[in-house]
Amino acid sequence: MNNAGIIGMGHSYPEGILTNADLEKMVDTNDEWITTRTGIKQRHKAAENEYTSQFGSKAALQALERANLKPEDIDIIICATTTPDQIMPSTGALIQAQIGAVNAAGMDVFAACSGFLYGLTMVESMIKTGQIRYALVIGAEVLTKYVDYTDRGTCVIFGDGAGAAVLGPVPEGKGILATKIKSDGRYEEQLALPRRRHEIGNDAHKHRRPRTFFQNEGQRAFQSCGAFDGRYLG
Numbered sequence: 001m002n003n004a005g006i007i008g009m010g011h012s013y014p015e016g017i018l019t020n021a022d023l024e025k026m027v028d029t030n031d032e033w034i035t036t037r038t039g040i041k042q043r044h045k046a047a048e049n050e051y052t053s054q055f056g057s058k059a060a061l062q063a064l065e066r067a068n069l070k071p072e073d074i075d076i077i078i079c080a081t082t083t084p085d086q087i088m089p090s091t092g093a094l095i096q097a098q099i100g101a102v103n104a105a106g107m108d109v110f111a112a113c114s115g116f117l118y119g120l121t122m123v124e125s126m127i128k129t130g131q132i133r134y135a136l137v138i139g140a141e142v143l144t145k146y147v148d149y150t151d152r153g154t155c156v157i158f159g160d161g162a163g164a165a166v167l168g169p170v171p172e173g174k175g176i177l178a179t180k181i182k183s184d185g186r187y188e189e190q191l192a193l194p195r196r197r198h199e200i201g202n203d204a205h206k207h208r209r210p211r212t213f214f215q216n217e218g219q220r221a222f223q224s225c226g227a228f229d230g231r232y233l234g
């Protein structure tokens with residue numbers, strides 16, 4: 001069995017910046033409140049014509065260069081995102097085309113903040129068993145497109161950008177030691193980007209398409225995470 005590890009990393013983010021001072025003009029908040037609770041001073045914000053796959057591709061190319069690999073060396077691209085360019089083709093497939101990773105499979109993982117770790121876990125197993133040699137795992141979002149800038153509870157938190165990691169076989173004693181993933185869908189209302197169920201499927205055309213925004217019950221989400229079994233943290 002091979003050991004799997006990260007052999008190159010990259011990142012990319014939009015030029016647009018939203019500072020705490022900018023937010024003070026939009027909602028009843030202040031730099032001191034935001035900094036004390038989140039540590040955030042500014043967040044990057046994509047323009048209307050900037051999408052998740054563009055940031056994902058730039059981050060991926062930087063990670064490949066640092067891993068000393070070419071796009072065609074990659075066997076699978078997993079893009080972890082909650083804000084895909086579209087439902088299909090997947091953002092992973094779009095990134096595959098944009099960077100010219102002609103030998104790779106491309107797909108998305110939909111697991112919100114945890115998505116990158118889900119992707120990492122999946123490719124770790126594939127590299128370990130020898131099913132694949134090299135993988136790209138990318139976490140990429142344009143969350144600000146789904147932020148309600150009248151809601152001070154959420155608009156101070158989210159920003160846009162991408163991080164990418166190339167994974168491959170590494171010598172014994174190096175790389176990922178162990179992974180374990182778990183979710184608890186019972187807390188669905190605590191951090192959500194909902195689309196009402198009756199607006200999906202056969203009756204969808206009867207309803208006006210809503211603008212959907214993040215909903216976050218920060219305190220309760222924090223408590224739920226704290227209550228999670230310690231084996232999954234760290």
Ligand SMILES: CC(C)(COP(=O)(O)OP(=O)(O)OC[C@H]1O[C@@H](n2cnc3c(N)ncnc32)[C@H](O)[C@@H]1OP(=O)(O)O)[C@@H](O)C(=O)NCCC(=O)NCCS
Pocket residue numbers: 028029030033034037038113152153154156157191216217218219220221222
């Ligand atoms: C999000 C988070 C930083 C908010 O901090 P918090 O202390 O829990 O804030 P609360 O939502 O409980 O609000 C506390 C008070 O500050 C107010 N408040 C909320 N947002 C505010 C803002 N941007 N500026 C000023 N005051 C604000 C609330 O109205 C509330 O006032 P009240 O006590 O008079 O009702 C914190 O809950 C957290 O870390 N949550 C877990 C992580 C998380 O949710 N991540 C989401 C993305 S992964």
